[in-house]
Every structure is written in C-alpha cells, then in structure tokens.
Amino acid sequence: xxxxxxxxxxxxxxxxxxxxxxxxxxxxxxxxxxxxxxxxxxxxxxxxxxxxxxxxxxxxxxxxxxxxxxxxxxxxxxxxxxxxxxxxxxxxxxxxxxxxxxxxxxxxxxxxxxxxxxxxxxxxxxxxxxxxxxxxxxxxxxxxxxxxxxxxxxxxxxxxxxxxxxxxxxxxxxxxxxxxxxxxxxxxxxxxxxxxxxxxxxxxxxxxxxxxxxxxxxxxxxxxxxxxxxxxxxxxxxxxxxxxxxxxxxxxxxxxxxxxxxxxxxxxxxxxxxxxxxxxxxxxxxxxxxxxxxxxxxxxxxxxxxxxxxxxxxxxxxxxxxxxxxxxxxxxxxxxxxxxxxxxxxxxxxxxxxxxxxxxxxxxxxxxxxxxxxxxxxxxxxxxxxxxxxxxxxx
Amino acid sequence: xxxxxxxxxxxxxxxxxxxxxxxxxxxxxxxxxxxxxxxxxxxxxxxxxxxxxxxxxxxxxxxxxxxxxxxxxxxxxxxxxxxxxxxxxxxxxxxxxxxxxxxxxxxxxxxxxxxxxxxxxxxxxxxxxxxxxxxxxxxxxxxxxxxxxxxxxxxxxxxxxxxxxxxxxxxxxxxxxxxxxxxxxxxxxxxxxxxxxxxxxxxxxxxxxxxxxxxxxxxxxxxxxxxxxxxxxxxxxxxxxxxxxxxxxxxxxxxxxxxxxxxxxxxxxxxxxxxxxxxxxxxxxxxxxxxxxxxxxxxxxxxxxxxxxxxxxxxxxxxxxxxxxxxxxxxxxxxxxxxxxxxxxxxxxxxxxxxxxxxxxxxxxxxxxxxxxxxxxxxxxxxxxxxxxxxxxxx
Numbered sequence: 134x135x136x137x138x139x140x141x142x143x144x145x146x147x148x149x150x151x152x153x154x155x156x157x158x159x160x161x162x163x164x165x166x167x168x169x170x171x172x173x174x175x176x177x178x179x180x181x182x183x184x185x186x187x188x189x190x191x192x193x194x195x196x197x198x199x200x201x202x203x204x205x206x207x208x209x210x211x212x213x214x215x216x217x218x219x220x221x222x223x224x225x226x227x228x229x230x231x232x233x234x235x236x237x238x239x240x241x242x243x244x245x246x247x248x249x250x251x252x253x254x255x256x257x258x259x260x261x262x263x264x265x266x267x268x269x270x271x272x273x274x275x276x277x278x279x280x281x282x283x284x285x286x287x288x289x290x291x292x293x294x295x296x297x298x299x300x301x302x303x304x305x306x307x308x309x310x311x312x313x314x315x316x317x318x319x320x321x322x323x324x325x326x327x328x329x330x331x332x333x334x335x336x337x338x339x340x341x342x343x344x345x346x347x348x349x350x351x352x353x354x355x356x357x358x359x360x361x362x363x364x365x366x367x368x369x370x371x372x373x374x375x376x377x378x379x380x381x382x383x384x385x386x387x388x389x390x391x392x393x394x395x396x397x398x399x400x401x402x403x404x405x406x407x408x409x410x411x412x413x414x415x416x417x418x419x420x421x422x423x424x425x426x427x428x429x430x431x432x433x434x435x436x437x438x439x440x441x442x443x444x445x446x447x448x449x450x451x452x453x454x455x456x457x458x459x460x461x462x463x464x465x466x467x468x469x470x471x472x473x474x475x476x477x478x479x480x481x482x483x484x485x486x487x488x489x490x491x492x493x494x495x496x497x498x499x500x501x502x503x504x505x506x507x508x509x510x511x512x513x514x515x516x517x518x519x520x521x522x523x524x525x526x527x528x
Numbered sequence: 529x530x531x532x533x534x535x536x537x538x539x540x541x542x543x544x545x546x547x548x549x550x551x552x553x554x555x556x557x558x559x560x561x562x563x564x565x566x567x568x569x570x571x572x573x574x575x576x577x578x579x580x581x582x583x584x585x586x587x588x589x590x591x592x593x594x595x596x597x598x599x600x601x602x603x604x605x606x607x608x609x610x611x612x613x614x615x616x617x618x619x620x621x622x623x624x625x626x627x628x629x630x631x632x633x634x635x636x637x638x639x640x641x642x643x644x645x646x647x648x649x650x651x652x653x654x655x656x657x658x659x660x661x662x663x664x665x666x667x668x669x670x671x672x673x674x675x676x677x678x679x680x681x682x683x684x685x686x687x688x689x690x691x692x693x694x695x696x697x698x699x700x701x702x703x704x705x706x707x708x709x710x711x712x713x714x715x716x717x718x719x720x721x722x723x724x725x726x727x728x729x730x731x732x733x734x735x736x737x738x739x740x741x742x743x744x745x746x747x748x749x750x751x752x753x754x755x756x757x758x759x760x761x762x763x764x765x766x767x768x769x770x771x772x773x774x775x776x777x778x779x780x781x782x783x784x785x786x787x788x789x790x791x792x793x794x795x796x797x798x799x800x801x802x803x804x805x806x807x808x809x810x811x812x813x814x815x816x817x818x819x820x821x822x823x824x825x826x827x828x829x830x831x832x833x834x835x836x837x838x839x840x841x842x843x844x845x846x847x848x849x850x851x852x853x854x855x856x857x858x859x860x861x862x863x864x865x866x867x868x869x870x871x872x873x874x875x876x877x878x879x880x881x882x883x884x885x886x887x888x889x890x891x892x893x894x895x896x897x898x899x900x901x902x903x904x905x906x907x908x909x910x911x912x913x914x915x916x917x918x919x920x921x922x923x
Contacts, residue, residue, distance in 0.1 A: 184586040191579040
C-alpha cells in the first residue's frame, strides 16, 4: 500500500479556515463569557412549535422523499407571499428559491454570476462567509468601507469613475455582520441606481432584517431595482437546524441556480422545509415569537452598549445596536484588539478582533461583540472583565 | 428601471438540466406506470420510527442550533463504527465526513480533487449526477464501458497504457445506476492496484450496497486501498428527507472538504443528523427494517425481470437484478428506445432511454427500468404495456 495518497487540487493551497472558527475553538472553556460567537440563542428557539410541526409533517409519507430542487412548493408559496408584502410587489413563486441556509445561496450565486477574475465589491469590514465563496470563485475583490449609514456609496462611485466594472456588489443591508450598521434609505436608492446605470448585480444579504429593536428596517434595496437579488433565512428568526434560506431573484437566475443545486446536493430536506412552511405560514404565532426574540435581544444589546460606554467612556466608540446580533466597537486610545485578546481570555471574556473581518482596512483597534446568547447581567460582567483586561494590558 | 438584468457567468451556457429530470416531468400523469423514476418507495420508509426519533431529538435544545461542518459528532461516531465493520479496519472519526446526501460529497470532492482540465474516468453508461459535477468542475471525461462484472478494467488499463493519467476514477461499485451490475471482487482488487501504481483517486459511490437480494455485496473497493474514497447514504435505506450521506476518506481530504463545506452551506441539519444517528445506531431495528426493504425490492425486481423475459424472449437481454433499484435492458432486435418512448407513453408506461446515460456509447437500443415503487402485478402490467407499444412501433 502506498504511504501517500494522490494530490489534491492546487487551488486548495489558497483556502484557509476562517480565523473566527479557529478562535471559537479556543473560547469554549466554561469559565469564559464569549461575545465571540455569532449564534442565535437556542433557548429562544421555538422547540415545542417545531416538534409539533415535525409531528404534523410526519403524520403522512409526504415529508420523507426527495423534494423539488427549488424547494417544496408550498414553502415557496408561503415565502412568495411574505416577500410580496416585504417588497411591495407581487413576487411570483418562480422567483423564490429555497437554499440550504443563505450561505448556499451565496455559494451558488457566486457560480451563477461570476466568471473567474470578475470583480466583486464587498463591504469593509466584511461578512467572512461571503468573502470565502467569492475568493473560492476566483473573483477579484475590492472593498468599500462602511460608515454609520452603511456602505459608502461615494466610495463605490469613485471606484466606478475609475473605470472599475463590478459583476456583483454584496451588501448586508440591515444590522450588518460584523459592522452593526444599517444602510440608509437614501443610499439604498443610490446603490440601486448605480446597479442599473452600470449593469451590475446587487446581492442584498438580509438574515437580520426582522430582528429590529426600536423601529423596523428600511424597505429592502430590492424594492428599488430588479438588479437586486435578495437573500434571507429562517435561521435567525426560527432555528438554524431547519437549514432554510431563500433567494428572491429574476426567473433566469433561479433557473441557473436550480441547475447548479441539482449538482450540489439534489434538493433540500422535505421534512425541515415542511416544518419551516408550517411556522412561517402561522402568522399570528410567528409575529409573537419574533417579537419575543427581538425584545430579548434588544434588552441584551442595550445592556451591552451601556456597559461598554460606562466602562470605557470616550476611549471607545461603539454602534448603537438597533437590531441584529452584533455590536462593533473601535478603541480610540490605540488599543490593539489582537494584543488585548490573550489578556481578555485570561480575565474570562472573548470577542473577535476586527482584523478577522478586514479586507482593505486593518481594523486592529476594533472588535465585534455578539450579544445574543448572554443575559444582561452576564454581558455586564463580560464588560467588567474586558475593562480589567484593558487596564492590565495598558499597565 | 432597466428591462434586462446583468449577464450570468459564461460557463452556464454549457450546463443543461438532466434529460431524465425533464423526462420525469412528462411521466407523472396518473394513468402512466412509471419505471422512469429513481426514487426509493416512500411507503417502505420508517415514518413512525423517524417521528419517534424527531420527538426525542426535539425534547431538548440540542437539535436546534448550527452543527459542526463535518457532521454532528455522535452521528460521525455511529458511522465510523458501521464503516469499520464494513471495511474490516478501524475507521477513525476524523476520516468520516457527513454530507448533504452523497451528491454533495461528489460535488465537494470534484472541487477538492480536480484541477480544471483534469482527467476523470467514469463508467459508461454513467450515473448522471456524477457526470454533471465533473463537467461543472471543468474536468475532461473519459468513459470505460461496463460489462456483467462491472467496470471493464482491461479498458482502463488500455487508457493508462496510452499515457492517460486520471486524477479520479468514479465507480458505482454495487448494483450500478443505471447499469444494474456489480463489480466483481477480482476487478475491485485490480482497480485498487492500478490506483496505487498510477497515483489516482477512486471514488467508490455506494448508495445501494445494502440493498442486496440473494447474497451480500462484495467487500468494498475501499478495503483494497487508501486511495479509495468511499461514499454512502441513508437515502436508500432510511429516507432521502434526512439528506444524510457520508464519505470515508483520508483525514487531509476530509479537512479540505470541510473548508469547502463551510463556504457551500456552513453545516447540515442538527435535527435530521440526530434522527439519522438514532436510527443507524439502533442495529436490531435497522437490520429488520433493511431486510424488509430488501425483500420487497427483491420480489419486485424478480417480477419485472421475469415479465420482461417472458414478454420479449430473446429480443431483449436484461440484467439479473441482484440488488439496488434498477434493471438495465438491451434490445437485440434493433429497437430504438428513444423512438419507442412515445408509443410506450401512449400505452401508459414510462422508462428512461439508454441514451440519457451515455458518455461514449450511444445506448440507443437500451433502457433503464426502476422497480422500487410498483408492486409485482403493476410491474407485470407495465411490461404488458411495453410489449404492446413495442408491437405497435414495429407494426
């Protein structure tokens, strides 16, 4: 028997595991309060409602077989109805495609929309799951910075004026991961206008839009142009275990994604799609459920932001946490969050250094904190620990 | 608003929906007995056992969250134990990777093992789901014919002697789809030897191995060499809805697949993986369940083969149906199965013409028949109809 196996494809040498995943492995010690994760709170997930839906789906043989590649038809119908309300136009079922979480939509779209070497514009700091698929597709990636109103459209305009011709612009429009900000309505309109003037696709990646705290997220970028492909997911409002994400896109994009989905994994799970359809169609229940999640996260977010501002004053600026799952903070006193991390872990608190999300910016003095899985007093304790670590690192 | 959207990637022009899928859309009329599908029988799937497992998995919050990219650890442990027994060696958990059906393993492996332009050897007739991913990966595909002992290793040897250097050889080793044959033990050893001598990977795609009728399938090709990556699935023995396939491969292949799985869809469903683990670990129940499936399919297969031989005599040769889901038949009287199909549909029976599976061979006088979803008398009726269609087409 040979001692070494045949070689692997050469492109693999360029791929790396996400720095965040590697970090998370180090922060699972029980005594550490982790703000590093990016998970919704399993305690808030509707376990009993899911169990009831599973029982219903399994009362006949309809949930056992392979299902259609674009998704179980009644689930697509429910999603089409919800998206019609969200987008203010009738969304036909053929423009709705169910994916294995939004991540699969990103992955299949990167194959459908990008030739090798195509230009993709992302936000900086970036959602690393998007960076990963665009890099794997051989795209050239250029980053546009975020500010408090989301993607800086002036910077995108400059890129275009320099003659850059993106195939795709990717944005997490609401409650950005990791940046915490939401794109303003004015910028949404401007982005859509540029997409039509310059003939590029916008991927509006919106897993957090329903997790608003004080006021609903603005109308989606997809309301402004059919060049916008809208992605969303049941993972953050119901449960990741369903692996139900969806895409709203022109029919020919959906049909191209369908061809690739057949090769990628044939189809999703009829069982989890039937569960998702049941819960998403149960409007009264869903509204109350999402309201509970939203209210709980809001309390946690506000406790975290208050604790950060109280402990650090003007040595830190952080986002207001108006929704979603993350707060982004920038140290104003030159603190290097990569160097601070070992001190923080020693004190029993973890976060993700900003550099993990950097494309062009270095974000060495920034960090992402997730507030979803700890209650207010635990979050306050986490920031106490962070303040102690900061004092030690400085001293 | 612009009336046309931006362009799609240029490679899409080369991709087509599978001819079988398109055909299946035409054969769902209620009055047609379809031998064209390729689905296991939902009536035989263990609905109540799945429902019980779902209830158990949902009695706590452990089945709601994202799970690990390589699969829920206890499921991998169960699979490692089963595969250790199958392969006659201790298979470490790190060499077991859970995928969204075997199809996802094929798709991710095509990225992990193939540089663009790499040579892939497939069997002719071929499993079209494999062809689809190898084509999408930009591989050069060369086909080696099947005979009653499976892949013709002499033809592979000739290829190698001509200086061809495959990166991957793909085989459906047991109860071939569509060919119905099983690779003999001698050829398994020879294939493994060639893989080691010439430094190529073998992908042993084995979704049907447990569906043997009279005697168990031979030891897997993977018992002969570590150059063999073994794929299997719960879809045919339990239910497709779980979307649980798995791969047994060297650690570095699994780690490369893990990187790509993160980008492809993050992870599988914790719920369906926990259900699969529960059922696969319940050995007494599983043995009895698979035995029922096997016995039922065996009865159907034999009824089909008997009916074909009775109706067509020496105008047809067909495989013996020793396991799996398919019978492959070749007309000896020059019948063109593509031309026969409209007559067959008129008489109320459907099958897939051999040309749908052809790589190098044309298989114009061949067809694939699936025997899983009809009982014996329905299958006999189907062959009556086929014989009538054949008589009309000739007359």
